[in-house]
Amino acid sequence: MSLGPDDVKKIAHLARLGINESDIEGYADSLSSILGLVEDMNTVNTDDVLPMAHPQDVSQRLRVDEVTESNQREKFQAIAPLTEDGLYLVPQVIE
Amino acid sequence: MYHTKTLAELSAMLEAGEVTSVELTQSFLDRIKQFDGELNSFVTVTEELALAQAKAADKARASGKAGPLTGIPIAHKDIFCTEGVKTSCGSKMLDNFISPYSATVVEKMRDAGVVMLGKTNMDEFAMGSSNETSFYGPVKNPWNTQAVPGGSSGGSAASVAARLAPASTGTDTGGSIRQPASLCGITGLKPTYGRISRYGMIAFASSLDQAGPMAQSAEDCALLLNAMAGFDSRDSTSMERDVDDYSASLNNSIEGLKIGLPKEYFSEGLDAGVAKQVDDAIAQYRAMGAEIIDISLPNTHLAVPVYYVVAPAECSSNLSRFDGVRFGYRCEDPKDLEDLYKRSRGEGFGAEVKRRIMVGAYALSAGYYDAYYLKSQKLRRLISEDFSKAFEQVDVIMGPTAPSTAFNIGEKTDDPVSMYLSDIYTIAVNLAGLPGMSVPAGFSNNMPVGLQIIGNYFEESRLLNVAHQYQQKTDWHKQIPEAFV
Structure with missing residues (x-):
């Protein structure tokens, strides 16, 4: 599997990653070599194998649906880059 | 001292x-x-x-x-x-x-x-x-x-x-x-x-x-x-x-x-000096009364390829929380929300992290899920079963x-x-x-x-x-x- 500059740009956009124009070629090379390594997976037929999502095949533990956390807004917003009146600020989205 | x-x-x-x-x-x-x-x-x-x-x-x-x-x-x-x-x-x-x-x-x-x-x-x-x-x-x-x-x-x-x-x-x-x-x-x-x-x-x-x-x-x-x-x-x-x-x-x-020695761990690519020390340690265990048994973990060669799908896929998902909004690095003067996300992440993450996020995003993207993530999860089971079989012995x-x-x-x-x-x-x-x-x-x-x-x-x-x-x-x-x- 070989990726070109356009693929890298598309993937970077999907991941919302800003990439310098000058680094794109390098990423195309290294991502291609990683995908080359990964291609070895195709040497084995897995048609009859069940996927394994958890190392011990246990199912997700559930809990009663009730509030267990207290409000810690001020504590958490103290480390935010930009807040006002208890809200997180981002650039204007709606004109 | x-x-x-x-x-x-x-x-x-x-x-x-x-x-x-x-x-x-x-x-x-x-x-x-x-x-x-x-x-x-x-x-x-x-x-x-x-x-x-x-x-x-x-x-x-x-x-x-x-x-x-x-x-x-x-x-x-x-x-x-x-x-x-x-x-x-x-x-x-x-x-x-x-x-x-x-x-x-x-x-x-x-x-x-x-x-x-x-x-x-x-x-x-x-x-x-x-x-x-x-x-x-x-x-x-x-x-x-x-x-x-x-x-x-x-x-x-x-x-x-x-x-x-x-x-x-x-x-x-x-x-x-x-x-x-x-x-x-x-x-x-x-x-x-x-x-x-x-x-x-x-x-x-x-x-x-x-x-x-x-x-x-x-x-x-x-x-x-x-x-x-x-x-x-x-x-x-x-x-x-x-x-x-x-x-x-x-x-x-x-x-x-009973100590199992997987033949796949002693093959090509193992440095001779490392092999010598490991052999000596095994000999020490033998001298201490352990029984040494040759085993095989036949899917060993798939572990690195499988890992480099599973780990990047999960990392691309986990690291999506770093968005420049709630905590951590935020870029200067973002012109809009997309610019805020992209530059905060682009400037805040180093090259290897970006590489793995991109491998993961690619593997999870539309049309590729079955070929990469699902395939890796299936192989993960085969790798795991190698060990289960070995531990019977x-x-x-x-x-x-x-x-x-x-x-x-x-x-x-x-x-x-x-x-x-x-x-x-x-x-x-x-x-x-x-x-x-x-x-x-x-x-x-x-x-x-x-x-x-x-x-x-x-x-x-x-x-x-x-x-x-x-x-x-x-x-x-x-x-x-x-x-x-």
């Missing part, structure tokens, strides 16, 4: 009143000051906090409320959230992050009376095998400062190897405790997936990540695991299962122990931890795939969720070699017993690099 003692010895000295926690803590803080400028094994040294905790520990002891770890200073990998203390995860993204809460591991250690010396350097977001991807610069290997300490828990391994801390915590997603333990000549344990809470441990690949102790000996790892292990309702994958007293079975006889599996001793700084940075292959013997253990250890097994060209011991699920006690018995007959784990004696 406290630094030449094991954690177990220091614990006995504290108990006997031969030293106070304040004296002990100060002596390690002094060593950090003296040596860490060169090693770079710490991101943050919490001197004031450490001395305050040490005073409290001495007070607790004086009032008869001390356990085996009360007053023992250790270091935490900078992936564990520590309330009120910078938690960087080795990244520019979190260079300004003062955690508002503590990880369960940190809380449990604090409750056991452990003193925190500081936070250790690591590969950025634990993605690396050499500690070279850290925003804070590479850590040096105490045995040769031209060489890497391994990664991603490189700072933890180097700080223990140089005796700047008697022990430290680490995390292991594909070998990040065992490989640096091997390269630095210390003892490290990755427990069974789910044995130690992941709460407050910054997530890399959630189905693989597991915390564990890094120390001088198996006996020390047992003491630490006693405090770290246990169910935690705040981690949805934490296992509801009783915790052993990991120190209780250290002295059990290993007469008749043997009690533990042994082999090298890493294919070579520590390589030089800069040697593999231009070739990610060759870097990835340094975890070739450790990765399958994470995919299967099994416990594994690395134990010092001698030297090749004056650099440490690690013996890997893999056990069945929740058999940490057996692993520690098997390692401890070896350490009763050998003194590799007692070696200290000359410059740090």
Whole structure:
């Protein structure tokens, strides 16, 4: 599997990653070599194998649906880059 | 001279009143000051906090409320959230992050009376095998400062190897405790997936990540695991299962122990000097009454390819939380929301993290899910079944931890795939969720070699017993690099 500059740009956009124009070629090379390594997976037929999502095949533990956390807004917003009146600020989205 | 003692010895000295926690803590803080400028094994040294905790520990002891770890200073990998203390995860993204809460591991250690010396350097977001991807610069290997300490828990391994801390915590997603333990000549344990809470441990690949102790000996790892292990309702994958007293079975006889040697771990690509030391360790076990059995783990060659789908896929999902909005790095003057996301992430993450996020985003993108992620999950089962079959025949599996001793700084940075292959013997253990250890097994060209011991699920006690018995007959784990004696 070989990726070109356009693929890298598309993937970077999907991941919302800003990439310098000058680094794109390098990423195309290294991502291609990683995908080359990964291609070895195709040497084995897995048609009859069940996927394994958890190392011990246990199912997700559930809990009663009730509030267990207290409000810690001020504590958490103290480390935010930009807040006002208890809200997180981002650039204007709606004109 | 406290630094030449094991954690177990220091614990006995504290108990006997031969030293106070304040004296002990100060002596390690002094060593950090003296040596860490060169090693770079710490991101943050919490001197004031450490001395305050040490005073409290001495007070607790004086009032008869001390356990085996009360007053023992250790270091935490900078992936564990520590309330009120910078938690960087080795990244520019979190260079300004003062955690508002503590990880369960940190809380449990604090409750056991452990003193925190500081936070250790690591590969950025634990993605690396050499500690070279850290925003804070590479850590040096105490045995040769031209060489890497391994990664991603490189700072933890180097700080223990140089005796700047008697022990430290680490995390292991594909070998990040065992490989640096091997390269630095210390003892490290990755427990069974789910044995130690992941709460407050910054997530890399959630189905693989597991915390564990890094120390001088198996006996020390047992003491630490006693405090770290246990169910935690705040981690949805934490296992509801009783915790052993990991120190209780250290002295059990290993007469008749069945050791499996997978032929795939002794084939092409294994450095001859490493093979020699591992062979010698196996011979030592044979002399101690163990039975050696040749086994096969036929899907071993698939472990690295599978890992480089599973881990990046999970990382691309986990790291989507870093968006420049709620905490962490935010770019200057974003022109719109997309620019805020893209530049905050582009500027905040280093090259290797970006690479893995992109591999993961690609593998999970429309049209590729079946070919990559689903395929990898199916192969993961085959890899896991190899181990289940082997454990029908043997009690533990042994082999090298890493294919070579520590390589030089800069040697593999231009070739990610060759870097990835340094975890070739450790990765399958994470995919299967099994416990594994690395134990010092001698030297090749004056650099440490690690013996890997893999056990069945929740058999940490057996692993520690098997390692401890070896350490009763050998003194590799007692070696200290000359410059740090």
